[in-house]
Amino acid sequence: MEVIFDKERVQHIAGQTVDWMRSIQGTPHPMSAYVSGIINEWEKGGDPICRKAPHLVYTHLPINPYIDDRTDGTIGLSYLDVAAPAFGIGTCWAGFIRMAVDSYEPLRQALEIPEGRKMAYAMLFGYPKFKVNAIPRRNPLQVDWV
Ligand SMILES: Cc1cc2nc3c(=O)[nH]c(=O)nc-3n(C[C@H](O)[C@H](O)[C@H](O)COP(=O)(O)O)c2cc1C
Structure with missing residues (x-):
């Protein structure tokens, strides 16, 4: 697990992710039709990638040419996701970073992913700016008993 604590580095990583989006514009990549709105928002001073969060944590796993299962690294972050509110965090x-990281070397370098390893998933964190007063409405869970 790596923690990028410095907010300026987190912003740099967001910028590299936007550069990846620029690189897939006009290509057959399945995201290419969606990235122009995100790029525009970034260019207007918004941050749709890292939400101006101060910190970023990511888990990483050994690169294995035969198995590409990143579940355990993602489960680790899920525990953090559940536990964080109890600490006021x-x-x-960070889905866009995850989408970009495997295919965009400048982003891998900005994240300083250790040699021979690959990202499982990434999560932004910090003390929240807004207080949540009510749980957002959810679509009802659909369960099939088969
Ligand atoms: C796999 C995954 C990737 C996500 N990526 C992003 C993202 O890149 N940017 C973002 O703002 N929200 C992203 N989200 C959504 C938020 O992290 C969060 O799940 C959503 O706002 C609902 O939060 P809540 O369940 O605490 O209300 C992602 C969610 C999931 C499950």
């Missing part, structure tokens, strides 16, 4: 899964 807010979290947000």
Whole structure:
């Protein structure tokens, strides 16, 4: 697990993720049709990637050419996600970083992923700016008993 504590580094990582989005524009990548809105928001001073969060944590696993199962590293972050509010800490899964990291070397370098390892998942965290007064409405869970 690596923790990027410095907010400026987190912002740099967000910028590298936006650069990855620029690199897939006009390509057959399944995300290419969606990235222009995100890039625009970034260019207007917003941060749709890291939400201006101060810190970023990610888990990593050995690269194995035969098995690409990142479940345990993701489970670890899920525990953090559940435990954090008890410590007054807010979290947000960093899905865009995860989407970009395997195929964009400058982002791998910015994250300083250790040699021979790959990211399982990443999570933003910090003391929340907003207080949540009510749990957001959810779609009802659909369960099939088969
Ligand atoms: C796999 C995964 C990736 C996500 N990636 C992002 C992301 O990149 N940016 C973002 O703002 N929210 C992202 N989210 C959503 C938030 O982390 C969070 O799950 C959502 O806002 C609901 O939070 P809550 O269950 O605490 O209300 C992602 C969620 C999941 C499950």
